[in-house]
Amino acid sequence: MNxxxxxxxxxxxxxxxxxxxxxxxNQMLRLTILTERGTDIIELLYKPLDIDLMWRSPVRLHHKSDYISTTGNSLGNYLDHNSGGWQEILPNGGSECFYKGACLGMHGEISNIPWEFRVIRDEEDEIAVVFSVSTLRSPFRLEKRITLKAFESVIYLSEKLTNLAKEPMELMWGHHPTVGKPFLDETCMISTNAVKGFTLKPQDFKNQRLEPDSEFLWPLSKANCKTVDLSAVPPANEGTADMIYLTGFPKHAWYKVSSKKLGLSYGLNWDGEQFPYLWMWLICGGADGYPWYGRTYNLALEPWTSYSSKGLTGAIENKSALRMEANEVIKTELAFRVTECSPSSIHL
Structure with missing residues (x-):
């Protein structure tokens, strides 16, 4: 018990x-964190309005041992057990690839293995837990401190990543918070201090609104000879599926998503020099076939060190991969905020 x-x-x-x-x-938020599943945050409840921001995948939460995958494909092995929420991903983002003799699976590997944890502060006015993991196929150790303070609807994250190898290593590192109903709907607006965006070739989804290998200035782009405002979230039945990459952040990077219907917003602040890319994964019923079959409505705005549709080897090719020297240590901080706002202040 607590x-x-x-x-x-x-x-x-x-x-x-x-x-x-x-x-x-605390009085404002409740976080439920799976320690055996990569510290996935499967519940991020804003108590005053009883709104859980986290997306729930059609793949319902289960224990991995209850479902033995019938394929050795890492995409299937990952998605078969992805029930939604907020994952942290390292050292590979996206597709399976080979690096320095190791096969790195889809979004491998820290989101797939158990983490250790220890409570370092347990007071009425503040709590803090340090979660830590050492990777198996790669020589990394990550420590993540999560802090809540009394009467604040803010999640403070402080992280330390260590390259344990005696040689330089390249990697991809990202946060993958995915939001869904009841927060997400067509009254939501996205704001950020990104400057520009782009898509990759080949395109990630057949129902993507933007052409592959295109560039634009945030938030306006062209699709089918029409101007598209990417800051406006489409309705759940729009039949679209987008994978967009934003960049051009200053050091103090941020985004905010505001719901006019609820008068509620959430946002993230991070170091735009350490995580210069924001992946925007927005599915409005348009992801056909495995694993969702058109059944999901979700938005993920994900700070990343790198970008690629081909995993780490692709990030190395496009020169966005993070390089760490032998025994190098990187520290960073992020803050996730939930705030109530006047619906009239949200422009559609």
Whole structure:
């Protein structure tokens, strides 16, 4: 049980569908974090309005041992167990690839393996937990401190990544928070201090609104000879599926998504020099076939060190891969905020 039933508090001895979890909460937020599943945040509840921001995939939460994949394909192995929420991804983003003799699977590998954790602060006014993981196929160690403070609807993240190898290593590193209903709808607007965006070739989805291998100034682009405002979220039945990359951030990078219907917004602040790319994954019923078969409505705005549709080897080719020297340590901080706002202040 947790140490208190008021103020900031932590619960560390529960399981959900067989998955061990840590629950962190204060008067404003409740986070449910799966420690056996890459510290996936499967619940991010804003208590005053009883709104859970996290997207729930049609692939319902289960324990991996309850479903043995019938394929050795890493895409299938990853998506078969992706129930939604917020994942952290390292050292490979996207497709399976080979690097320095190791096969790095889809979004491998820290989101697929158990993490250790320890509670370092447990007070009524503040709680903090350090989660840590050492990769298996790659020589990295990542420590992530998550902090909540009393009466604040802010999640503070402080991270330290170490290259344990005696040689330089290249990698991709990103945060993958995915939001869905009941927050997401056609009254939502996206704002950010990105400058420009682009798409890759070949395109990621057949129902993508933008042409492959195109560039634009945020937020306006061309699609089928029409101007598209990418800051406006389409309705759930639009039949579109977009994968867009934004960049041109200053050091103090940020985005915010605001719902006019709910009068609620969420946003993320991060170091735009360490994570210069924001992947925008927006599915409005248009992702046909495996694994969602047109059944999902979700938005993920993901800070990344790199971009590629071909995994780490593609990021090395386009020179966006993060390079760490032997024994190098990188530290960074992020903050996720939920705020109520006047619906009249949100322009559609």
């Amino acid at each position: 140490s208190r039933n008021y103020g900031c508090r932590i619960t560390t001895d529960i399981t959900i569908k067989g998955n061990r979890a840590v629950v962190m909460e």
